[in-house]
Every structure is written in structure tokens, then in C-alpha cells.
Amino acid sequence: MADWTRAPSSGAVEEILDRENKRMADSLASKVTRLKSDSDFTSVTGLLTGSVKRFSTMARSGRDNRKLLCGMAMVLIVAFFILYHLLSRTRT
16 A cells, blocks of 8 residues: 655656746747737738728829829739749749
8 A cells, every 4th residue: 555644756856847837838838929920910900901091091192193003003903913924834
């Protein structure tokens, strides 16, 4: 029968404390990673919101800006198709 009155050896106590410490460190690391990703998402959301506001203001501000905006959109669309074509040719 086991003797429950004896205190556990110091090596066993250290091992238990070490395991608990590692478990808590892993838990803390996962929480920090989750917080960092939330922070990154928040900063991207703020950037996109600001860009949309500037875009809306420019689109509402007059005919000259609309022409510029339409030209920029066309250039971006053409550039996208050129890049798509070049990348699809390099894969084959």
C-alpha cells in the first residue's frame, strides 16, 4: 500500500511545476498570436475604410475627377489583364 504521509520528492515537484509552466507558456503564446492577428486585421480594416472614403470623395467631387478616376480604373484593368496573361504564359 502507498504511504500518503510522505511528501513528494523535490524532483517530482520540479517536474510538475515545469509541466505546468510549459502549459501556461503555450497558452500565453497562443493568446498573443491571436491578439496580433486581430490587431493586423483592425489596421487593414482602417486602411480600407480610409481608402473607400477618399475614393468616394473623389468620385463625388466633379467631372474632371470622374474622368481621372475612369482613366485610372481602365489602366488598372488593362494592367491586371497583362499581368494575368504574362503569368499564365510562364506557367505553361
